[in-house]
Amino acid sequence: MASSLHSNNTQICPNPTALNGGSAADGNSQISKKPRLYADPPPLFTPSDIMSEFSHHDPAVARINNGSFGCCPSSVLSAQYQLQLQWLRQPDNFYFNQLQPKIIQSRTIIKDIINADHVDEVSIVDNATTAAAIVLQQIAWGFAEGKFCRGDAAVMLHYAYGAVKKSVEAYVMRAGGYVIEVPLPFPVSSADEIVKEFRQALRRGKQNGRKVRLAVIDHVTSMPTVVIPVKELVTICREEGVDQVFVDAAHGIGCVDVDMKQIGADFYTSNLHKWFFCPPSVAFLYCKKSTNNSDLHHPVVSHEYGNGLAIESAWIGTRDYSSYLVVPKVLEFINRFEGGIEGIKKRNHEYVVEMGQMLVKAWGTRLGCPPEMCSSMVMVGLPACLGISSDHDALELRTCLRDKFGVEVPIYYGPPKDGEEGGVVTGYARISYQVYNKVEDYYKFRDAINQLVDNAFTCASLPIS
Amino acid sequence: MEHEDPRNSESPHRSSKKPKFSSNYIPESEIRDEFSHHQPRVARINNGSFGSCPGSVLAAQRRWQLQFLRQPDAFYFNTLRNGITASRMIIKDLINADHVDEVSLVDNATTAAAIVLQQIGHSFAEGKFKKSDTVLMLHCAYQAVKKSIQAYVTRAGGSVVEVRLPFPVNSEEEIISEFKKSITEGKSNGRKIRLAIIDHITSMPSVVIPVKELVRVCREEGIDQVFVDAAHAIGSLKVDVKEIGADFYVSNLHKWFFCPPSVAFLHCKKSNASSDVHHPVVSHEYGNGLPIESSWIGTRDYSSQLVIPAVLEFVNRFEGGIEGIMERNHEQVVKMGKMLAESWGTNLGSPPEMCTVMIMVGLPSRLCLNSEEDASRLRSYLRDCHEVEVPIFYQVPKDGEDGVRANDGCITGYVRISHQVYNTLDDYEKLRDAINQIVEDGKTCEMLCIE
Numbered sequence: 057m058a059s060s061l062h063s064n065n066t067q068i069c070p071n072p073t074a075l076n077g078g079s080a081a082d083g084n085s086q087i088s089k090k091p092r093l094y095a096d097p098p099p100l101f102t103p104s105d106i107m108s109e110f111s112h113h114d115p116a117v118a119r120i121n122n123g124s125f126g127c128c129p130s131s132v133l134s135a136q137y138q139l140q141l142q143w144l145r146q147p148d149n150f151y152f153n154q155l156q157p158k159i160i161q162s163r164t165i166i167k168d169i170i171n172a173d174h175v176d177e178v179s180i181v182d183n184a185t186t187a188a189a190i191v192l193q194q195i196a197w198g199f200a201e202g203k204f205c206r207g208d209a210a211v212m213l214h215y216a217y218g219a220v221k222k223s224v225e226a227y228v229m230r231a232g233g234y235v236i237e238v239p240l241p242f243p244v245s246s247a248d249e250i251v252k253e254f255r256q257a258l259r260r261g262k263q264n265g266r267k268v269r270l271a272v273i274d275h276v277t278s279m280p281t282v283v284i285p286v287k288e289l290v291t292i293c294r295e296e297g298v299d300q301v302f303v304d305a306a307h308g309i310g311c312v313d314v315d316m317k318q319i320g321a322d323f324y325t326s327n328l329h330k331w332f333f334c335p336p337s338v339a340f341l342y343c344k345k346s347t348n349n350s351d352l353h354h355p356v357v358s359h360e361y362g363n364g365l366a367i368e369s370a371w372i373g374t375r376d377y378s379s380y381l382v383v384p385k386v387l388e389f390i391n392r393f394e395g396g397i398e399g400i401k402k403r404n405h406e407y408v409v410e411m412g413q414m415l416v417k418a419w420g421t422r423l424g425c426p427p428e429m430c431s432s433m434v435m436v437g438l439p440a441c442l443g444i445s446s447d448h449d450a451l452e453l454r455t456c457l458r459d460k461f462g463v464e465v466p467i468y469y470g471p472p473k474d475g476e477e478g479g480v481v482t483g484y485a486r487i488s489y490q491v492y493n494k495v496e497d498y499y500k501f502r503d504a505i506n507q508l509v510d511n512a513f514t515c516a517s518l519p520i521s
Numbered sequence: 522m523e524h525e526d527p528r529n530s531e532s533p534h535r536s537s538k539k540p541k542f543s544s545n546y547i548p549e550s551e552i553r554d555e556f557s558h559h560q561p562r563v564a565r566i567n568n569g570s571f572g573s574c575p576g577s578v579l580a581a582q583r584r585w586q587l588q589f590l591r592q593p594d595a596f597y598f599n600t601l602r603n604g605i606t607a608s609r610m611i612i613k614d615l616i617n618a619d620h621v622d623e624v625s626l627v628d629n630a631t632t633a634a635a636i637v638l639q640q641i642g643h644s645f646a647e648g649k650f651k652k653s654d655t656v657l658m659l660h661c662a663y664q665a666v667k668k669s670i671q672a673y674v675t676r677a678g679g680s681v682v683e684v685r686l687p688f689p690v691n692s693e694e695e696i697i698s699e700f701k702k703s704i705t706e707g708k709s710n711g712r713k714i715r716l717a718i719i720d721h722i723t724s725m726p727s728v729v730i731p732v733k734e735l736v737r738v739c740r741e742e743g744i745d746q747v748f749v750d751a752a753h754a755i756g757s758l759k760v761d762v763k764e765i766g767a768d769f770y771v772s773n774l775h776k777w778f779f780c781p782p783s784v785a786f787l788h789c790k791k792s793n794a795s796s797d798v799h800h801p802v803v804s805h806e807y808g809n810g811l812p813i814e815s816s817w818i819g820t821r822d823y824s825s826q827l828v829i830p831a832v833l834e835f836v837n838r839f840e841g842g843i844e845g846i847m848e849r850n851h852e853q854v855v856k857m858g859k860m861l862a863e864s865w866g867t868n869l870g871s872p873p874e875m876c877t878v879m880i881m882v883g884l885p886s887r888l889c890l891n892s893e894e895d896a897s898r899l900r901s902y903l904r905d906c907h908e909v910e911v912p913i914f915y916q917v918p919k920d921g922e923d924g925v926r927a928n929d930g931c932i933t934g935y936v937r938i939s940h941q942v943y944n945t946l947d948d949y950e951k952l953r954d955a956i957n958q959i960v961e962d963g964k965t966c967e968m969l970c971i972e
């Protein structure tokens with residue numbers, strides 16, 4: 057499973073202008089040097105290089121949950137540590153002369169990767185949860201200031217992330233908005249099923265003369281995980297006169313293709329610490345330039361208030377911004393893989409599908425979606441005899457796998473549909489594949505489940521906590 | 522797995538015990554070691570802006586960070602919440618709060634301001650408050666707080682009244698008197714004052730405000746809520762939230778309490794208002810109370826919130842613990858302030874009893890510091906050409922007044938010097954000599970060349 061070392065590379069070469077961000081007026085500014093224009097690209101990682109980069113991971117754990125908290129290689133951690141020390145050494149100097157140019161540098165790199173038009177459209181924030189607060193707070197103001205009518209709607213997926221749902225409650229419902237959830241089938245067989253449900257939900261949203269002010273669409277849902285056809289859904293939103301579209305792509309960059317112009321949303325956020333090898337935590341929020349969204353603010357207000365979201369987000373009081381600043385180092389890391397980030401994505405996807413299929417064959421179950429609707433994660437059905445019949449069961453099984461078998465994998469409980477009888481798969485594991493994984497990780501998981509089945513384990517036998 | 526827990530303290534409830542034997546106190550050489558990561562040769566007399574963190578606490582922080590990276594799921598499910606609770610328990614004891622439920626950990630005072638003001642903003646937007654109702658703040662409130670008021674109060678239709686405090690200041694009575702005047706203004710025409718925001722220690726210029734008295738005045742005057750912005754307080758002076766009696770009290774722990782950037786506590790007295798405060802970054806914990814909401818605002822590095830036990834161990838290596846540190850910092854900063862004022866022929870911005878670990882010292886009028894730009898320029902010049910880091914304050918002269926007269930003109934500029942355990946006499950002599958050099962060279966702020 058190791059990546060083979062081919063000689064023709066299709067790596068992303070850093071844009072020379074990207075690494076020279078920063079204003080000339082900074083006194084002791086250490087604006088980054090121009091990149092060396094390599095005669096030969098830097099050497100690709102060998103498998104043992106990769107192991108070494110992730111040697112800080114717990115070796116006793118089959119770590120197949122990259123989706124929740126991501127991962128960060130040690131060369132990036134070292135770079136982060138250096139930045140932290142630089143701050144601690146002389147914080148005033150860092151604040152006045154280095155912090156802002158370095159943030160602009162990171163933003164510029166991200167802008168190029170995501171095909172945004174202008175660096176002004178790219179803000180860096182802590183995580184997608186923060187981005188959601190930013191987007192939804194402006195919706196709340198729309199209601200409070202009478203721009204929107206009470207009862208105007210926001211649409212979101214039923215499988216939207218828990219924090220996003222709560223944000224919608226805190227900012228939209230509280231302000232008088234009406235929320236519509238799009239039910240999605242799971243297991244799902246095709247993108248068309250999703251498109252159909254979405255259209256119907258939009259129609260409901262527009263009933264009684266209501267206007268749909270915002271659609272929140274996941275690019276890759278979390279639990280259960282499925283790749284959503286966002287481009288198509290955004291197009292439908294435009295056709296149906298939805299004011300704004302916010303794509304929550306927490307799992308986006310490094311997992312699926314992120315092309316802002318192609319997708320066409322008003323807002324798009326993705327975590328960089330999940331699939332883009334940044335340390336916890338950092339995300340970008342893309343805001344398409346338009347008159348519609350000049351009213352975005354970071355909820356933590358500093359003296360930069362009113363200078364545009366990107367500038368506001370670059371200073372929200374004293375804190376450790378080092379995770380925002382390592383993006384150049386991450387790019388270096390990624391470019392030592394064949395094909396750069398595209399190569400990593402492709403191989404992650406291929407391997408996770410291969411491992412998913414291996415598991416369903418071993419357990420006699422099924423995948424939660426067709427391979428083309430998954431990214432670097434896939435839902436794998438668990439044997440029905442395990443008797444997973446609630447969210448509590450799913451969590452307990454997950455704990456059991458962690459504590460007794462050294463396997464870290466999130467478990468999803470999917471209630472049986474009406475009319476379905478016993479023997480139905482109700483539990484799914486969301487397995488992931490990232491560059492540090494090995495086939496042994498998935499064998500360990502396979503064997504753990506098989507052992508539980510052999511032992512006639514059922515979730516009903518778990519202690520009630 | 523609890524036995525791997527890198528917390529130094531075994532008991533989560535350890536309050537600040539004083540060390541027993543003098544031979545156990547941390548020697549000078551170890552103090553230097555603890556701060557050996559600071560840039561050498563820089564006279565670092567601005568602890569107020571960004572604080573400082575000793576090496577042993579940084580090491581504890583690194584252990585927490587590595588533990589998360591090693592197995593983040595196990596950390597999230599088994600370790601994080603307990604670690605944050607342990608930190609909150611220590612803070613609760615330090616500040617004499619009644620219950621740990623009243624103590625939330627957030628990034629910094631700026632975040633706490635957003636939390637308190639968003640709640641006020643909701644009340645205006647939802648019609649609980651009338652548009653004419655007011656929020657009271659100090660004129661010298663921290664800029665981020667002023668902007669937060671703009672973002673959450675003014676935008677929602679509320680009005681603002683600013684209390685103009687005199688500076689230089691001579692006594693607490695001057696402050697109390699101005700404050701009462703502004704309350705009268707805020708309540709004029711039948712208006713209600715919904716919130717008073719009071720700094721415990723103002724930032725620029727820095728002065729200790731008699732918050733206990735001011736909170737009492739607020740209660741007497743029927744002001745709904747009082748929010749004390751005590752960004753500099755903990756580790757600078759004694760913090761007793763019961764005694765002070767505010768509804769909300771925030772202090773940064775990374776300024777004067779040796780935590781890494783960044784962490785602050787927000788104390789919310791149990792009341793109707795406190796049940797409607799939320800962290801603006803909403804996670805699945807929304808509705809479970811501010812301390813719980815703040816303990817999970819999405820994936821991020823929470824290590825700065827987890828090292829408080831290690832900080833306690835650090836401060837207890839000093840004679841008198843944190844109280845001893847505060848006392849000595851105060852003595853030294855006053856001594857150094859007087860030394861500078863004498864050398865420059867200027868003044869102190871407040872009497873010694875109205876400062877704690879920072880003090881404002883007048884700059885020679887010959888520097889002709891006549892604008893914010895001049896102040897900024899001087900600060901950069903001191904940093905770049907003299908390796909002195911100190912913030913400069915420009916005092917806008919009041920109409921018709923000459924300002925404080927010194928030997929040869931009006932004092933329009935002040936330095937805010939600080940003293941923390943790593944400072945030495947050299948630092949202040951360096952500043953003294955740098956300013957004297959500029960004056961001797963006949964340079965004014967305008968003439969200073971910066972790179």
